[in-house]
Amino acid sequence: MNPDDKSFFLDAMEDVQPLKRGPDIHWQPSRNTRTRQEVDSEQLDNFLTLDFLDLLPLEEPLAFQREGVQQGVIDKLHSGKYARQASLNLLRQPAERCRQMLYSFIRQAGRDGLRNLIIIHGKGCEQNSHPNVVRSYLARWLTEFEEVQAFCVALPHHGGSGACYVSLRKSDEAKQDNWERHAKRSR
Numbered sequence: 001m002n003p004d005d006k007s008f009f010l011d012a013m014e015d016v017q018p019l020k021r022g023p024d025i026h027w028q029p030s031r032n033t034r035t036r037q038e039v040d041s042e043q044l045d046n047f048l049t050l051d052f053l054d055l056l057p058l059e060e061p062l063a064f065q066r067e068g069v070q071q072g073v074i075d076k077l078h079s080g081k082y083a084r085q086a087s088l089n090l091l092r093q094p095a096e097r098c099r100q101m102l103y104s105f106i107r108q109a110g111r112d113g114l115r116n117l118i119i120i121h122g123k124g125c126e127q128n129s130h131p132n133v134v135r136s137y138l139a140r141w142l143t144e145f146e147e148v149q150a151f152c153v154a155l156p157h158h159g160g161s162g163a164c165y166v167s168l169r170k171s172d173e174a175k176q177d178n179w180e181r182h183a184k185r186s187r
Contacts, residue, residue, distance in 0.1 A: 046103045048141045050095060055127060056136045062164045064143055065150040069167075073150070077167050080155040082116040084165070085109075089120045090134055098134050102141055106168070110147050113171045118154060123162035131162070142166060 056062070065074055076082055088105045090098045102119070109117055124132030142148050147168045154163035170178070 048099045061153045063152045069149050084118045085114040087118045091122045115168050117166040120163045
């Protein structure tokens with residue numbers, strides 16, 4: 001409100017008197033009974049989008065690797081030789097909820113120094129089914145995280161085409177620990 005508007009308002013309200021609480025005045029209780037939702041401050045930074053999406057064909061396996069990731073790491077990931085340190089189940093969740101859950105999951109895994117994850121997204125029998133929509137979004141979202149080095153389809157006993165293994169980048173602490181361990185050996 002600029003100073004002129006404020007002075008006009010105060011002039012107009014100069015002779016207004018507040019209502020007195022008397023026997024003839026009955027205040028109605030507030031009808032706003034909705035509970036206040038807590039704002040998840042972590043989700044305010046969520047950069048994952050729900051924009052237009054080309055659905056991945058069901059025959060196309062989920063796979064991604066960043067430049068510089070060694071082939072041996074990819075081979076071990078494909079064969080399920082890395083122990084899964086955490087899992088996320090996205091079955092029967094709306095896309096927006098999946099987006100929020102994935103963002104929180106990857107961020108928490110990074111804070112905890114986890115490297116090998118599994119995400120269960122489900123299998124869709126039809127091209128436009130909900131699990132295939134989530135699967136297609138997941139393929140996009142995982143590439144948007146800098147921490148994600150690679151991901152691929154899980155082995156059949158871990159969910160097959162309805163799940164994927166995810167490999168995260170080493171944390172700075174893990175890199176330092178690894179460097180110190182190897183430096184001691186070389187002395």
